[in-house]
Amino acid sequence: EAAGPLVLPSESLRSIVEACERAKTAESRLDLQRIGFLSLLGGASELPTSDSVPGFCTIEDYLFGQLWMAVLKPEPISELEKVGKRILGFGANYFEDQDSGGWPYALPLIFSQQYRTALSFLAQVGGATGLMQATHLGTLLSSSGVLLDNLGETTSQQQVGLTTQLLVDYASRLHADPQIGAICALEYLAMIPNRNDQMKEVSTI
Numbered sequence: 001e002a003a004g005p006l007v008l009p010s011e012s013l014r015s016i017v018e019a020c021e022r023a024k025t026a027e028s029r030l031d032l033q034r035i036g037f038l039s040l041l042g043g044a045s046e047l048p049t050s051d052s053v054p055g056f057c058t059i060e061d062y063l064f065g066q067l068w069m070a071v072l073k074p075e076p077i078s079e080l081e082k083v084g085k086r087i088l089g090f091g092a093n094y095f096e097d098q099d100s101g102g103w104p105y106a107l108p109l110i111f112s113q114q115y116r117t118a119l120s121f122l123a124q125v126g127g128a129t130g131l132m133q134a135t136h137l138g139t140l141l142s143s144s145g146v147l148l149d150n151l152g153e154t155t156s157q158q159q160v161g162l163t164t165q166l167l168v169d170y171a172s173r174l175h176a177d178p179q180i181g182a183i184c185a186l187e188y189l190a191m192i193p194n195r196n197d198q199m200k201e202v203s204t205i
Helices: 010-025 032-042 059-072 076-090 103-111 115-125 127-143 162-175 181-189 195-202
Strands: none
Touching: 010 032, 032 059, 059 076, 059 103, 076 103, 103 115, 115 127, 115 162, 127 162, 162 181, 162 195, 181 195
8 A cells, every 4th residue: 555665663673674584593384475575675685586476586586576676775766777677687698598689688778767778678689670769769768758878878860860870770771671661761860850851751761
């Protein structure tokens, strides 16, 4: 029923931390889910992981824990920046498989608001489908007021907006297809946010 992050009284928090430590040192077989729950509730700095226990073995589980912990901190934006830097530090090879189209790496980046890197990566490694997905997702986010930069970066890495670049690249690919032609390409160029950039690119079709 809480409207925001769960904030517990210090006495309750102490009890949870103590219960978590007892669970870790119990002589009986460790109940990883109990430890994980208490770790999340108590704000532990490190959350348990496993190769097989549901809830502790996938990148989605890891991200949920990291985002939960960030929300509990006094400066959640700063903590989310750190999560993004960790994901970037792992690199694409940590997440990728050959048939993924870039999504195993792009999703953690999106969750940690590393939008520029995520969408650029999708467009680069996902082929025609990845470029289409990155263009549509970038356009949707941008139209909703989301800045397509990486959280924590003080300046944009490129002078040309990422939304514009994606729309131009995708329009160029469409224009090269004789079955689709210039009309579909123009429809995408018409979505370029900046009017001057829009007219410049339309004039090249």
